[in-house]
Each structure stands twice: as structure tokens, then as C-alpha cells.
Amino acid sequence: MKLSPSLRRAQSNYESGAGFLAVASIGIPITETITAQKRDLDLWAAAERDPQDYDAVVESTRGHYARLVGVTPDRVATGAQTSVIASLVAAGVPVGAEVLCVDGDFSSIMFPFLQRAGISVRTAPLDGFAAAITDDTWLVVFSLIQSSSGVVADVPAILAAAEKHNAYTFCDVTQAAGVHPVDASLFDVTACHTYKWLGCPRGVAFMTLSTRFDPLLTPLNAGWYAGDDVWQSCYGPTMDLAPNARRFDVSPAWPAWVGAEPAIRMFADLDITEVWKYTTGLGDMLCDELGIPRQHQAIVTWADPDRTDLGKLIDAGIRASGRAGRLRASFHIFNTEEDVAAVVAALGR
Template structure:
């Protein structure tokens, strides 16, 4: 097998070293693994908690720093970023803002957490088309276009530029889920009116950390329907009653954080915010191309590579060989991240053949 990887830059090499030697782990699209710094931060926090040396207010600075790191990662001001714990909850906030009778254009077979909130929105007119046909399917009747930048089941990278152009031409808003992209593919959240991202996959954070970004065009549309005390302008003066002042920026959509999850996320997302994400994509997509070549699949130039495995037999053989991989929608799915090498590709090929 011919090597396809160039030597990583010094910052990327240091980041790769944080993960040890997780050979055979190609399941980031299901769950990422934490860097050493995140594990150490979580252990220290648990130790402090066990000593009764923790208080809720002490986590605010952690959340603030993590929000700022994420904002830097996706190219926004931190005031455009709201925090949450689940993409489905934040997608439900967006769905609640759809006017009665308005059309919501979605990518068919996209991830359920993104689609179901709109399917359950009374009065919304849901229209599903293949993700490849989204741009050409936007009309003057479309209020909102909903899609994942990278499709979970297949790794397909949507033509975001064409979708944005079509939406702008027809006066529609865009809502993009970047969960399967941020951390491996360069994401500019400002290119979309609204984005959502859960950090437990490519950002290698604990589950329970998600982000909603809100552009200027969405400001007048979204309502803080899930607002609570953490959405207050002065958080610790917003704990009781209804007469509170919500934050003037995207923090008005905040959900109170799952504290320990944010301890791990601060370390991991801070690390990714300092890396060249394009370099990570070149590495991960290069391994994807190598796997396609070795298995005789059409070239995809994706970090996620999937192929038909309707009875799960290939997945079973790979699992028996010690490969941590996932299967989705009747397909085997390998997902490569910064720690993977050609050895992982070779292991898959041996197991499949």
C-alpha cells in the first residue's frame, strides 16, 4: 500500500500525540475519542468535586472560554454562539419559529435529530429531496432550507455554496447541521443563517455540549422559547420569576450547561481552535481516498467512507479483527480523523477481503 500522507505540521503532530495509538479506531462519526488534555481536565474536576471544592459559578468561565474557542473555530464573534446539550433540542427551537403554512425544504434521509423537529411542527409544509438536489429545489415558496453539511450515513459533502446562492436568490433562510464536519472540515458558520453542532464527534468532546449559531437574518425570526436562567443577561440574577432580562445576543438561546461535559470540551475544542482544519481534512480525506482505491469504490474525497453491507457481514468481520467501526443504513461506515494512518486502512482491507 503506497503512503498517501504527508508529514504533519508540528501543531498537528502534537495534537495527534494527545490520542496515543488508537489503531483500528475508525468510528469518529459515531463518537470521537478524547485527547489526553481533556481526560486530565475531567479527572481533576472530578477530584475537586469529590473534595467538595466545586461550585456552579466556577463553571461559567469554562463555558465562556469554550464558547469563544468554538466561535474562533467557525469564524464568528462569540456573541453569535448559543450553547446547548443536544442538537434535537436546538433544532426544535428553530422549528418552533417556522410560520404556519411555510415550506421547509430538507435533505431526505438526513439525520433524524435534524428532521423530526420540523416534521412535528404543526402547520409547516415539509418537502424532502435528495441532498444533491437541494439547490435546484429551492423556490420562492421556501422559507427555510435544512441540511447537514456532511451526511452522517454516507459522508457526502453538500454543495453548500450552491445551496446558499439558491436560498439567497429566493429569499429563504439556511439551517445547516455541522456535527459531522466541524473539527475535520473547515466550517464558516457565517455562511449560513443558522447552524447547529454537537461536539462529541469530530471535536472529541464529552456528550452534552452543542452549539447554535445565529446570523443577522435569523435574529428577527428565532424566539428564545427554551429560555431559562442561563439565558439571562446577568445569569446569577436570573434564577427566579419571569421578570428577567434576557441576554441581548445569542446567549438568549442558551441552555444551562452540563458542567462536567464542558470541562472536557474546553480542553478539546480549545485544541482544535488552534489547528489548521484544512490540514486535518487533507489527512482524513486522503485516507478515505486510499480506502476507496483499495476496495475498488468510486473516489469520494471524504473523511467518511461507506459502502453497501446489507447483511452486516463485513461489519462483523471487521469487528472480529479488532476494528472499531460503525454501520448505518445498511452500509459499513469508516470515518477517519487526525490520529488515523494507512495502517487503519490496511486493517480494513484485510478484514473485508
């Protein structure tokens, strides 16, 4: 596969990635992220850091993420964890309303709704999920790419069914952003924790909101960083929150955002369709070598209930993961055909 110059530059921005097939669990940083965080640490140690130094970093990162997922920055709120974002959404569900989730979806976007009293939570398999949406469904909750299996949701079918039944949509793009094209404008709300495919330090997350869903939520986490002017919002009781999605911001863990800014900028500059073609190409190559059906996914899984295959990979120095009784090997832009060959050799196939 002939790669664009921009993708090749991005690949060269990693110090190492050979044998790392666990990005679906945790990503690895680019060299610019490492350099930026080391510099930030040095400045902090030298007493040369001020909290206001980080404002531009946060806003720049917000802008890069907005470009990556196809929305404007005013539709993007900053966060720290997916479950906190989901909890905010769960709090906005009207009493008596139904929320439809995917069987086996990641707990961080499901548990907050199960904890919410006064609403109904129903689940359905991803296969045929769109058909499970009814007139009683107020909110549809699903991951764009399933964490356990790497399967990509049938977004057009889900959106069509949601529109037909007048349901809102909440999509978790944590396992998609940075490897699969994401258009957050298609959904009423999205969540993304960026420490996987975007290779950011843990603690940098985003929520996007449609203009029709935004008024339905209350900024329960509002603090000084949700203010229209954050440095004039440090003390109450006067509260002048931002007029857009930024009123849902939580105060940033500064060092993490320093590392996130160059990483998200790099991916926002890439053609993510090319990234998906490259990573799924490696995935299909592995399927061919293992004699299993092609999955056309960046995350390749196969049955490994006793973790025998996972143990062989670990013994060979290959990092992968096991989820729901299956081995999960995930390919990103730093992986190559040599990684496929190494897996095949380790498994003795």
C-alpha cells in the same frame, strides 16, 4: 504527506486511536480532556467545587468554538442536543411556510419540523438539492456532511439558490466541525453536537445565529443561564435576558464542558483544511485498496446490506459502523495508514 507541527502535536494528544474508525458515531477524548475531567471529579468529591467555577470554562469554550467556525462569540448559543436546537428553530417557522429538508438526512434536524403543525415540510435528494429550492421555500435545512454517507453538501449552490429565492438556511455541522472547514457565518443558523469529530463529552452543543435570523426566534428554553447576568437571573418574574445569541443558552452540564474546553481549543488552533486533506487522503487510500471509486471523504462507505464486512472488522478488533445498508468507516487525525492496511487485511482483499 508532510504534516505541520501543530497537527502532529494534536495527534500525540490521543492515548490511542488505532483501529478506531467510528468517530462518525462517537469520538474519542484527547488526554487533556481526560485529565481535566478527572481533576474536576476530584474537586467535586473533595467539596471544592462551586457552580460559579464553571462560568469561565463555558465562556472560554464558547470563544474557542466561535474561532473554529468563523463567527464572533456573541453569535454563539450553548446547548446540549441538536434536536433541541432544531426544535427551537422549528418553533420560529411561520404558519403556512415551507421547510425543505434532505431525503435521508439525520432525524434530529428533520423530526422537529415534521412535528410542527401548520407548516409544510418537503424533502429532496441531496444531489440537486439546490434546484429544489423555490420561491415557496422559507427555510432550507441540511447537514454539511451527511451522517449516513459522508457526502459533502454543495454549499455554494445551496446558498446561491437560497439567496435567489429569499430563503433562510439551517445547516447542521455535527459531522463536519473538527474535520472539515466550517464557516458558520454563511448560514442563518447552524447546530453542532460536539461529541463526534471534536471528541467532547456528550451534552455539549452549539447554535450560531445570523443577525437577521436571531430576531425571528423566541427563547422558549430560557432559564437562568439565558440571563444577561446569570447569577441575577435565578428567580422570576423579572426577566432580563442577554441581548445577543446567549439568550438562547441552556444551563450547562458542567463536567461535560470541563472536558470540552481543551478539545475545542485544540481544534480551533489547527488548520482544518490540513485536517481534511489528511483524513480524506486516508479515505481515498482505503478506496484504492478496496478497488472502489475514490470518495474524497473522511467518511468512506460501501454497500454492506447484510453487515458481513462490518462483522469481519469487528472480529478483527476494528471499530466501524453500519448505516442505511452501507459500512461506514470514518478517519480522523489519530488514524494512520496502518488502519487502512488493517481494514484491507480483515476483509481479505
